[in-house]
Amino acid sequence: MASSSYSNPPCAACKCLRRKCMPDCIFAPYFPPEEPQKFINVHKIFGASNVSKLLNDVPPHQREDAVNSLAYEAEARMKDPVYGCVGAISVLQRQVMRLQKELDATNADIIRYAYNEMPQPPQPPAAPQYGGRRTAAGHGSSGGGSFDQNSGFYYPSQWNNNDPSGDNESGSM
Numbered sequence: 304m305a306s307s308s309y310s311n312p313p314c315a316a317c318k319c320l321r322r323k324c325m326p327d328c329i330f331a332p333y334f335p336p337e338e339p340q341k342f343i344n345v346h347k348i349f350g351a352s353n354v355s356k357l358l359n360d361v362p363p364h365q366r367e368d369a370v371n372s373l374a375y376e377a378e379a380r381m382k383d384p385v386y387g388c389v390g391a392i393s394v395l396q397r398q399v400m401r402l403q404k405e406l407d408a409t410n411a412d413i414i415r416y417a418y419n420e421m422p423q424p425p426q427p428p429a430a431p432q433y434g435g436r437r438t439a440a441g442h443g444s445s446g447g448g449s450f451d452q453n454s455g456f457y458y459p460s461q462w463n464n465n466d467p468s469g470d471n472e473s474g475s476m
Contacts, residue, residue, distance in 0.1 A: 311324070312324075312336045313336065314328055314330050314331040314334050314335060314336060314342075315330075315334040315335060315336055315337075315338055315339040315341065315342040315343075316328070316330035316331075316334045316342045316346070316351065317330065317331075318336060318339065319339060319342055319343055319346060320346075320351055329355055329358050329359065330342070330351075330354075330355070330358075332366075332367075333358075333366065333367060333370040334370070341374050344374065344377040344378050344380075344381055345370075345373050345374055345377045347377070347381070348376070348377040348380045348381070349373060349377065354373060357369065357373075358370070375388060376388050379391055
């Protein structure tokens, strides 16, 4: 008969390191015997000694989060030794950007469909009209023209007081 005061199975860390698991083992709460691969990955990437030091430095209420972060990073480093979890994050960020563009395009299509509009190519700016009916662009403006803020073009008006051609007909209106 074995005379042992501690009969629980060893944690995954102690089993991997082939040592006796003591009741105050720092690894036992975070590396259960049912999850040996979790500790194996962490041990390969960070080393058992470094993980032990880190867990002793972290407040007890944050240790589980620290171990989960280490396990996630270790698993990511096993899959991608160069980038680790940063590679996974950048892939996900690119996917989010692509999906956002697709969503924006789909929303624009829905709006066009709802208003029964077909996509139209951009129209060139209209030529100034002289001698015809008064347009809204020149109406009420003392500068003699209109500035289209969307296109950045200045549209001269037929009622321009500073006519460059010299035939100012302001008195004949």
